[in-house]
Amino acid sequence: MTDVPERPAGRIRWRRFLGIFAAGAIGAGGIMVAIAQEALAVSFAVAGTPLKTTADQLNGYGFVAYGAIDHEINGRLHPVLVNAFRRATLDNFCQSVTTPVPILGSVTLRTTAPHVYAENLGVDVELILGTVTYHDVEINRDASTLTDGPPGARGVPGTSGTQAAAVNVKDLRQIAWATVADTLRLSDSKTIVLIGNHPCF
Secondary structure (H helix, E strand, C coil): CCCCCCCCCCCCCCCCCCCCCCCCCCCHHHHHHHHHCCCCCECCCECCCCEEEEEEEEEEEEEEEEEEEEEECCCCEEEEEEEEEEEEEEEEEEEEEEEEECCCEEEEEEEEEEEEEEEEEEEEEEEEEEEEEEEEEEEEEEHHHCCCCCCCCCCCCCCEEEEEEEEEEEEEEEEEEEEEEEEEEEECCEEEEEECCCCCC
């Protein structure tokens, strides 16, 4: 569980990505100061509704976490915790997004898979629930000095960051605004469009 693979050649522009799947510690005061100073980079414009994700278990290797800001096309801002992994797996995965639709009221896009594998994965987390176990963890390290995660995955100098060789999350429940990965493989996946609000949790 604690062995960390060699860093793959990352293609993600991590400093611009504000980005799932595990808990981390971040100083809220540091985030707000960085916002005021416009020190945090802003990613692509996110949709106006977040992603809801569940999994029986997540195993991540080469983990870092730090604060950032997502934005919608209308300018609305979302403070998030970027969770980034060199490699991660999820069991019994479910992800949903519900969008308001004229006449129909709302429509839910829901994807499930018994197993998910990702490389150089990052997620912009708003809320996360579950039982978390860290291995070789460093909490409240300066976010600009993080080294365990994907290449270039680190935050703004002076703000709080977390890193660990490995992390396990059981009974994951998560709300996130964006996800990026170099590789994302969903085994035997199923995607369905449902009328109404049918979130994963």
